[in-house]
Amino acid sequence: MSNPRHVWPYWSVDLPGLTEVSAKRLLAWAEDEDIALGGIAVDPAVAFSIHMDRETVAAVLAALRAALVANALPPDKADAACGFADQLAEWMSEP
Known part of the structure; x- marks a missing residue:
């Protein structure tokens, strides 16, 4: 930046x-x-x-994390889900 x-x-x-x-x-x-x-x-x-509000992002993030912890996704989908979860978590950490 x-x-x-x-x-x-x-x-x-x-x-x-x-x-x-x-x-x-x-x-x-x-x-x-x-x-x-x-x-x-x-x-x-x-x-x-x-465009998603904070409540929706929090719900999607929780669902992604649950799916990842449960190994509910094939490896190629898990990689994408993990990356998306990281992006959502970073956005949620912004004020």
């Missing part, structure tokens, strides 16, 4: 109804206006994107 403009945690915006073209135009505008440090257009056919 060497850039002094980088803010963590940062805000995000969910704008339903965007097309790929309009999402990319919005990103270009944000960069041109110097209001963001770049960004990405998330293709809903490739990535699942969701």
Whole structure:
């Protein structure tokens, strides 16, 4: 985080109804206006994107940890679940 403009945690915006073209135009505008440090257009056919409140994150984290402790997942899924659990735990530790 060497850039002094980088803010963590940062805000995000969910704008339903965007097309790929309009999402990319919005990103270009944000960069041109110097209001963001770049960004990405998330293709809903490739990535699942969701915003969760703290209570939901805590519940998902508890479920992941329980599944991992119980060895309820195959190794390839356990690795992904462990990484996701780590990300959720890190987010939960933020003020």
